[in-house]
Amino acid sequence: xxxxxxxxxxxxxxxxxxxxxxxxxxxxxxxxxxxxxxxxxxxxxxxxxxxxxxxxxxxxxxxxxxxxxxxxxxxxxxxxxxxxxxxxxxxxxxxxxxxxxxxxxxxxxxxxxxxxxxxxxxxxxxxxxxxxxxxxxxxxxxxxxxxxxxxxxxxxxxxxxxxxxxxxxxxxxxxxxxxxxxxxxxxxxxxxxxxxxxxxxxxxxxxxxxxxxxxxx
Numbered sequence: 001x002x003x004x005x006x007x008x009x010x011x012x013x014x015x016x017x018x019x020x021x022x023x024x025x026x027x028x029x030x031x032x033x034x035x036x037x038x039x040x041x042x043x044x045x046x047x048x049x050x051x052x053x054x055x056x057x058x059x060x061x062x063x064x065x066x067x068x069x070x071x072x073x074x075x076x077x078x079x080x081x082x083x084x085x086x087x088x089x090x091x092x093x094x095x096x097x098x099x100x101x102x103x104x105x106x107x108x109x110x111x112x113x114x115x116x117x118x119x120x121x122x123x124x125x126x127x128x129x130x131x132x133x134x135x136x137x138x139x140x141x142x143x144x145x146x147x148x149x150x151x152x153x154x155x156x157x158x159x160x161x162x163x164x165x166x167x168x169x170x171x172x173x174x175x176x177x178x179x180x181x182x183x184x185x186x187x188x189x190x191x192x193x194x195x196x197x198x199x200x201x202x203x204x205x206x207x208x209x210x211x212x213x214x215x216x217x
Contacts, residue, residue, distance in 0.1 A: 002169060003172075016131060018172075020135055026042075030144050030158045030172070030173045034095055035095050035179075036144065037151070037179065038141045038143060039054070039143070040141050041140050043138060044108060045109075052110075055145070062118070065119065066120075066121055066139050067132065068123075068130070068133035068138075069122065081195075083190055083195040084098050084195070087190065087208070087212075092121075092124075093124035094124045099119045099190055099191055117189065143184065146162075154179070155173040183201045186208060187199035
């Protein structure tokens with residue numbers, strides 16, 4: 001089993017080169033966030049396709065992109081509206097996912113929603129954010145479970161659900177401990193003139209609406 005401890009800053013530093021090499025080989029990692037454990041890989045079509053097979057994900061359902069800092073978003077060719085910039089300033093890092101315009105992005109089509117936008121989040125889980133910053137690239141993100149099953153909150157359960165992938169060396173587990181029960185991230189579409197809340201999540205929709213109203217939206 002490929003399992004790395006991931007609870008302290010020192011453990012993250014030790015894990016970083018191993019995770020980088022594993023991702024370079026096309027592997028998938030399970031990692032903690034401030035909501036649930038996620039599964040991620042590099043942002044290319046081949047690796048994303050393997051992740052879809054692993055999770056039984058329906059064809060055409062896009063993944064979100066996990067970043068560490070707004071400079072990484074700019075490097076991906078994604079665009080902020082004024083509303084998206086204000087929401088990012090207020091709620092990032094944190095459990096808020098923003099769908100951003102990807103007109104000038106070269107990211108894979110499998111990351112794009114029906115409107116062409118790409119969902120992005122900057123996690124407030126300090127160790128995972130530190131890992132992505134150290135990798136220097138964003139990774140994909142989806143909850144660590146097979147499609148239709150409940151999100152999992154500890155690596156032991158993830159290892160059991162994906163035992164074949166763990167045993168074959170396709171999946172690496174980063175053990176950040178058991179996570180507290182949490183809703184997924186709140187999802188807001190910021191590709192148009194007016195932001196739209198698409199999913200209620202860990203940040204209450206009422207709080208997002210209140211803030212947008214304060215900002216003139």
